[in-house]
Amino acid sequence: MKNYPMRRFTGAAGILWSFLCAFVAAASLLLILGYIVFNGASAINWEFITQLPHPVGVEGGGVANGIIGSVITVGIATLIATPIGVLTGLYLALFARGGFAETVRFLSDVLSGIPSIAIGLFAYTVLVQPFRHFSAISASFAFAVLMLPLLVRTSEEAVRSVPRPILEGALALGLTTFRSTLLIVVPVAWPSIMTGLLLAIARVTGETAPLLFTAFGSQFWELNPTNPMAQLALQVFNYAISPYRSQNTQAWGGALLLVLAVLTLNILARLLIKSRVSVIR
Amino acid sequence: MSVRRLRAQTSSRVIDRVFIAVLLAAAIVFLAIIGGLAYSLVAGSSLSLRTFGAAFLWTSQWNPVTNQFGALPLIYGTIVSSLIAILLSGLFGVFAAVFLADFAPRPIARPLSFMIELLAAVPSVVFGLWGLFVLAPAMRNAIDPFLQKTLGFLPIFSGPSYGVGLLTAGVILALMIIPTVTALSRDVIATIPIDQREASMSLGATRWETMTKVVLPAARAGIFGAIILALGRALGETIATTMVIGNRPEISASLFAPSYTLASVIANEFTEATTDIYRNSLIELGLLLFIVSVMVNGAARLLIWSVFRRSVSAR
Numbered sequence: 001m002k003n004y005p006m007r008r009f010t011g012a013a014g015i016l017w018s019f020l021c022a023f024v025a026a027a028s029l030l031l032i033l034g035y036i037v038f039n040g041a042s043a044i045n046w047e048f049i050t051q052l053p054h055p056v057g058v059e060g061g062g063v064a065n066g067i068i069g070s071v072i073t074v075g076i077a078t079l080i081a082t083p084i085g086v087l088t089g090l091y092l093a094l095f096a097r098g099g100f101a102e103t104v105r106f107l108s109d110v111l112s113g114i115p116s117i118a119i120g121l122f123a124y125t126v127l128v129q130p131f132r133h134f135s136a137i138s139a140s141f142a143f144a145v146l147m148l149p150l151l152v153r154t155s156e157e158a159v160r161s162v163p164r165p166i167l168e169g170a171l172a173l174g175l176t177t178f179r180s181t182l183l184i185v186v187p188v189a190w191p192s193i194m195t196g197l198l199l200a201i202a203r204v205t206g207e208t209a210p211l212l213f214t215a216f217g218s219q220f221w222e223l224n225p226t227n228p229m230a231q232l233a234l235q236v237f238n239y240a241i242s243p244y245r246s247q248n249t250q251a252w253g254g255a256l257l258l259v260l261a262v263l264t265l266n267i268l269a270r271l272l273i274k275s276r277v278s279v280i281r
Numbered sequence: 282m283s284v285r286r287l288r289a290q291t292s293s294r295v296i297d298r299v300f301i302a303v304l305l306a307a308a309i310v311f312l313a314i315i316g317g318l319a320y321s322l323v324a325g326s327s328l329s330l331r332t333f334g335a336a337f338l339w340t341s342q343w344n345p346v347t348n349q350f351g352a353l354p355l356i357y358g359t360i361v362s363s364l365i366a367i368l369l370s371g372l373f374g375v376f377a378a379v380f381l382a383d384f385a386p387r388p389i390a391r392p393l394s395f396m397i398e399l400l401a402a403v404p405s406v407v408f409g410l411w412g413l414f415v416l417a418p419a420m421r422n423a424i425d426p427f428l429q430k431t432l433g434f435l436p437i438f439s440g441p442s443y444g445v446g447l448l449t450a451g452v453i454l455a456l457m458i459i460p461t462v463t464a465l466s467r468d469v470i471a472t473i474p475i476d477q478r479e480a481s482m483s484l485g486a487t488r489w490e491t492m493t494k495v496v497l498p499a500a501r502a503g504i505f506g507a508i509i510l511a512l513g514r515a516l517g518e519t520i521a522t523t524m525v526i527g528n529r530p531e532i533s534a535s536l537f538a539p540s541y542t543l544a545s546v547i548a549n550e551f552t553e554a555t556t557d558i559y560r561n562s563l564i565e566l567g568l569l570l571f572i573v574s575v576m577v578n579g580a581a582r583l584l585i586w587s588v589f590r591r592s593v594s595a596r
Contacts (some may be wrong), residue, residue: 011489018380021373025459026396032403032411032456039414084314087307095301096308104308106582107315113510113578114571115517117544118322121567124551125321145314152311176293178300206404209519209544213551233406237520240410248414255407266402 033259040256043249049257053219053235059246063254065221066232073136073215074205076225077143081200084144085151086193092152093159094167094181104152112149119145120210127214134216136229142210147200154196158189195269202265206258208233232258319571326565328558337565343530343541345550350562352569354530358447358540362526363515365451365536366458371508373455374462378504379492381463382470383478394467401460409524412453417444417525420452425537440535443527448536450526454518458511465510469503469588470496499588506584513577517570519544543570 047062054061092101120142127138162185170180186193208231211217216228217238232254239251323330329337333350340351377397381390421444432438473496481491497504527539528549543566554560 007487007490011487014489014493015380015384018376018384022377022380022385022393022397022463025373025377025400025463026393028456028459029396029400029403032400032407035411035415036407084307084310087304088311091301091304091308095304104312106579107312109582110575110578111315111318113513113517113574113581114318115519115544115574117517117519117547118567118571118574119318121325121547121551121564122318122321125325125564126317145318148311148314177297178293181300202402206406208404208406209548212548216552233404236406236410237524240406240413241524251410255404255410258404259407262402262404263399266399 036252036256036259039249039252040254040259043253044256048250048253052221053230055219056242056247057244061250063230063232063235063250063257065218065230066235066254067257069136069215069218069222069229070205070232072223072225073139073229073231074143074201076137076140077147077204078197078201080140080144081147081151082197085148085200086155086197088148089152089155089157089193090159090181090186092156094185105156108149108152111145112153115209116142116146116207117209120212120214123210123214134214134228136215136222136225136227139211139215139229139231140225142214143204143207146204146207146210150200150203151196154199155189155193158192158196159185161192162188191273195272198265198269198272202262202269205265206233206262208237322564322568322571326561326568329561329565332558333562337562338569341532343546345554345556345559348556348558350558352543352566354532355541355543355546355566356569357532358526358530359516359542359544361536362447362450362454362522362540362542363512365448366454366515367508367512369452369455370459370462370511374459374511375466375504375508377459377463378466378470379497382467383492383496384488394464397460397463400456401464405457405518405520406524408453408457409521412449412521412525413445416452417449420444420446420449429537436534437536440533440537442537443539445525445527445539446535446537447526447540450522450540450542451536453521453525454515457518457521458514461511461514462507465507465585466500466504469500469507469585472503472589473499502584503588506581506588509577509584510581513574513581516577517544517574519548523548543567 047060049062049067050064051060051062052065053063088104092104096104122145123138123142127141128134166188167180167185170184171177175183211231211234215231215234217234218228218230220230222229236251236254236258239247239254242248242251329350333340337350337352338356339353340349341353342349342351343354344350381394381397385393421442425442425444425448428438429442477495477499478491481495482488486494522542523545526542526545528541528545529539530541530546531538533540547563547566551560551563554563
């Protein structure tokens with residue numbers, strides 16, 4: 001081969017370029033986090049996390065109702081999505097065969113790519129339009145649909161990663177399918193299932209688009225999920241596009257709270273199992 | 282076998298049947314939800330489907346006052362902002378994946394991968410906030426004037442810059458989808474068997490030549506799939522785009538100009554839609570997004586599968 005120095009130089013330059021690309025991608029996380037922490041930290045104080053929002057133009061106030069609202073909405077979504085998602089995953093991993101399993105798997109993958117705003121419209125037509133008012137429960141439903149594909153896939157993979165002989169051994173000892181699944185297979189797969197659940201919760205915690213016409217937001221303390229309810233992510237959105245400077249500052253504070261919640265959930269999820277689980281949809 | 286034993290066995294068989302039936306029921310509920318999603322979008326947009334027909338796609342009038350609804354400017358804004366995002370994230374993301382998969386020493390690869398994947402976890406509204414207050418002013422004051430000075434003879438880099446517009450939205454979207462491109466491409470590259478790399482290097486190729494002439498061609502379909510999957514995400518991204526694209530339903534040649542996307546129109550106008558035809562038209566935009574993302578995702582999954590399957594059978 002001719003011109004070896006030139007080829008070596010091209011190789012080194014190419015590797016350097018690929019390093020720079022990876023570095024730029026990773027550094028943009030730090031850049032964004034840096035701004036959020038720097039601008040958000042000054043907005044966060046005791047009043048911010050314990051008080052209701054003040055009327056527009058009045059300084060001070062907080063996002064306490066949004067924090068509670070987000071926790072309630074995501075909590076109900078988790079209660080709806082977990083049984084459907086985990087049981088479907090269990091079914092796919094252990095009992096489904098052939099075309100039916102492939103169909104469910106493919107549709108699950110496709111569902112994970114549907115924009116959240118379209119799922120918000122679905123929740124609107126099913127749970128807002130018939131009752132003629134916005135409600136936190138409709139937001140929970142939208143969130144549950146967003147969580148499902150991730151739950152189905154991670155719990156299927158978790159159960160599948162349990163070595164088959166463990167299940168067969170339990171069956172051979174005379175345990176019923178029911179008991180060997182619940183007492184032998186599920187406990188082994190449990191950490192991975194929990195990881196999937198945490199990632200699914202993290203995914204909807206910062207989600208904003210479907211909330212616009214489901215939970216809608218509220219200025220007040222609202223703990224009844226059949227009413228419109230304040231949401232932290234929605235407050236960040238509304239305060240960010242507000243013309244008032246004091247609300248812009250509060251948007252940064254709310255964003256910092258969101259980022260802290262989401263990153264904590266993600267890091268917890270990774271600590272739970274050693275192997276790498278991708279958060280990529 | 283004693284009677285009691287036999288009875289215990291029958292009841293346990295019943296429990297097993299019930300158990301499997303419950304699992305199957307969960308899977309059927311899951312399928313029903315997906316079906317309900319498709320149905321509700323079609324049913325919810327029936328009025329505008331009937332009124333405007335296919336012309337909805339190429340009429341450029343979006344006017345709630347006269348109840349004239351055509352999606353062309355929104356389709357244009359959606360496609361152009363996503364294409365900018367795909368160009369940028371493809372350029373950076375694929376090479377980042379190359380580095381992480383083959384060239385990075387382990388102690389560097391792990392933290393870099395971790396950070397890039399955490400970037401995917403940052404909520405959309407946070408990207409939007411950052412885009413609105415940090416990126417948009419930077420585009421207006423530095424980047425757009427620079428592009429105009431150096432490449433201003435191109436119509437896409439001409440005209441006034443407001444900070445918010447197609448290009449800014451494209452950059453934010455690129456940041457949001459670069460983790461998808463990088464992580465999936467890295468996984469695809471990692472499935473190409475090590476023997477192929479060894480064969481290439483034993484013939485005297487450098488590591489870079491092995492990557493560009495052997496590994497990347499073998500992984501091409503999968504990387505293409507990763508980029509299409511990211512495209513699907515960019516097309517449907519809502520909140521961040523809404524905050525930085527300027528929200529004006531117009532088609533203009535300049536990338537500095539404000540524009541509008543399918544998803545942002547729904548986000549901004551749905552709660553203000555007072556007439557039935559208005560609400561139906563907005564739901565039809567959602568239906569459009571649904572159809573496009575089903576096609577894009579289906580295609581992407583098939584491409585990624587093809588590489589995984591081929592390299593598994595080659596082993």
